[in-house]
Amino acid sequence: MKRSTVYSLGIITAGVVLVGVIVYIFAGGATRNPLGNNNGGLSANQSRISFETLTSDGSPAQGDPSAPITLVEFGDFQCEFCARFAKETEPRIYQNYIKTGKVNMIFKHLVHYGSDSDLAASASQCANDQDKFWDYYHILYTDQDSFMLSHDTSSALKNLASKIDGLDLQKFDSCVDGGAYKDIAKKDTKLADALGFRDTPTFLIVKSDGSSPQTLVGAYPFATFKGLLDKEIGDV
Amino acid sequence: MILVNSLTASIGSIKIATSMLLNNRVHAAIMIGIAVAFWIAFNVLDQLLFFSPFLDFYLPNDALPTFVLSNVTSVLMGLVVSMNIYILRNLKLKKISASMFSGTSLGMISSACASCTALSFLLVSTFGVAGAVASNLLSNFQIPLRLMSIGLLIWALYSSSRKLTASCMISNPD
Numbered sequence: 339m340k341r342s343t344v345y346s347l348g349i350i351t352a353g354v355v356l357v358g359v360i361v362y363i364f365a366g367g368a369t370r371n372p373l374g375n376n377n378g379g380l381s382a383n384q385s386r387i388s389f390e391t392l393t394s395d396g397s398p399a400q401g402d403p404s405a406p407i408t409l410v411e412f413g414d415f416q417c418e419f420c421a422r423f424a425k426e427t428e429p430r431i432y433q434n435y436i437k438t439g440k441v442n443m444i445f446k447h448l449v450h451y452g453s454d455s456d457l458a459a460s461a462s463q464c465a466n467d468q469d470k471f472w473d474y475y476h477i478l479y480t481d482q483d484s485f486m487l488s489h490d491t492s493s494a495l496k497n498l499a500s501k502i503d504g505l506d507l508q509k510f511d512s513c514v515d516g517g518a519y520k521d522i523a524k525k526d527t528k529l530a531d532a533l534g535f536r537d538t539p540t541f542l543i544v545k546s547d548g549s550s551p552q553t554l555v556g557a558y559p560f561a562t563f564k565g566l567l568d569k570e571i572g573d574v
Numbered sequence: 575m576i577l578v579n580s581l582t583a584s585i586g587s588i589k590i591a592t593s594m595l596l597n598n599r600v601h602a603a604i605m606i607g608i609a610v611a612f613w614i615a616f617n618v619l620d621q622l623l624f625f626s627p628f629l630d631f632y633l634p635n636d637a638l639p640t641f642v643l644s645n646v647t648s649v650l651m652g653l654v655v656s657m658n659i660y661i662l663r664n665l666k667l668k669k670i671s672a673s674m675f676s677g678t679s680l681g682m683i684s685s686a687c688a689s690c691t692a693l694s695f696l697l698v699s700t701f702g703v704a705g706a707v708a709s710n711l712l713s714n715f716q717i718p719l720r721l722m723s724i725g726l727l728i729w730a731l732y733s734s735s736r737k738l739t740a741s742c743m744i745s746n747p748d
Contacts, residue, residue: 418636419621426634557621559632566627 391529392542398445398462398471401436407570409441409563410542412448412530415458415478416486417538419557424479430560431567440571445475447526448538454491457514459523461495464513465505473502543570584732591657591735601660609652616644643720650727657734665738 392410393399409431413420428443435441447462449455458478465474477498478485488494492514499510513519530540537555543566544551550573552566596602617623622637624630633641 422621422634422636425636426632554627556624558624559630561632562624562628562630 390548392446392544393442393444396466397526398466398475399442400432400472401442402439403442404546405436405439405442406546407435407441407567408444408542408544408546409435409567410444410446410544412446412526412535412538412540412542414447414449414451414455414538415462416451416455416482418482420539421479421482422557423539424476427558427560427563428476431563434564435567441567445471446530447523448530448535448540449523449527450538454486456520456523457491458485458495459526460517460519461499461510461514463519463522464510465499465502467513467518468505468509470502470505473505474499477501543567545570545573584736587739588731588735591738592653594738595653595657595660598660601656604659605652605656607652608655609648612648612651613645616648617641620644639717640720643717643724646724647720647727650724650731654727654730654734657731657738661734661738 393403393408411420411423413423431441431443436443445462447455447459449459462471462474462478465471478495481498485491485494485498496507496511496514499505500507530536533542535553535555539555539557541554541558541563542551543554550570552570554562554566595605614623617631618625620637620640622631622633622641
């Protein structure tokens with residue numbers, strides 16, 4: 339075989355392998371079942387992480403707690419794909435599923451981006467104390483650069499909080515300065531690690547009895563969430 | 575004036591080389607195949623294209639600039655690689671010149687450079703905080719890096735097309 343033919347075949351094969359690997363990594367691992375099998379809820383070796391652990395430990399939540407489906411987001415306030423989800427997809431999920439009582443949404447911190455992420459997580463919990471977590475969530479993701487590029491992250495986070503209507507800033511500032519939630523990010527991240535979640539954003543869609551959990555890894559479009567949520571709601 | 579003339583000549587040379595390539599079915603197919611492969615890879619990494627649980631594609635506002643740039647990169651990548659294969663298969667080169675390889679390899683590196691901005695997703699989960707720092711850096715310079723890679727690919731395309739069109743020139747007996 340001529341050297342040029344070998345070279346041509348090599349390039350084409352390399353291209354095909356490259357695309358295959360990428361598609362395998364992302365498409366193959368996109369949906370998983372971290373809590374057990376689809377029919378029976380928790381598996382034996384993962385039973386220590388129960389549905390209650392996910393839903394009843396003071397994590398920020400929106401929607402009806404008795405909704406048939408719970409959507410848990412594991413995110414980091416410095417992650418750009420989480421920001422895309424918060425800007426593009428979450429408002430549509432809120433409008434169509436949370437507001438209508440079909441879905442209850444919970445946020446958990448999965449931080450990999452260093453101390454600024456820990457600080458943002460802690461500040462968001464301070465906003466949650468005043469039932470303003472979701473306002474702050476949208477502000478942080480919409481204006482990510484303002485605290486990510488700031489030399490004084492704490493002040494930047496406080497400035498962003500001042501945009502929230504009805505937030506007691508004095509209370510918020512003292513909560514942030516006092517480090518009331520300085521370990522929340524580590525605690526949530528530990529839980530995510532135990533579930534095998536490494537990437538942000540990761541979503542867990544689970545029925546209210548803890549059965550049929552499904553995982554989505556990535557900033558999926560609304561259409562994908564709609565497909566999965568409609569299927570799960572139909573199955574309840 | 576000299577600059578305009580040389581620019582026109584360069585564009586002309588790229589046009590001729592591209593039409594030579596597209597007139598050959600095999601090389602046109604290679605070009606389209608490579609462009610499509612890179613388009614898929616870029617859009618999967620940019621989290622615009624999903625295969626599971628459903629085939630889905632969406633284009634949010636924040637992704638528009640990178641989407642346009644990755645389309646350009648994919649097409650250029652297809653052209654550069656296919657053109658280099660064409661040169662290797664059809665021209666009787668006594669030896670493969672270093673410049674041709676540098677053109678191809680630069681094109682490859684530059685496209686990898688463009689995709690590494692999208693690879694931040696993998697970097698963070700694989701390398702933890704160090705990966706996150708690298709990822710932040712890549713995200714902040716995503717657009718300039720992609721523009722730089724397009725610049726390198728255009729240069730690679732120009733050098734390949736010059737090689738291709740120069741081989742067709744009839745030397746002046748004088």
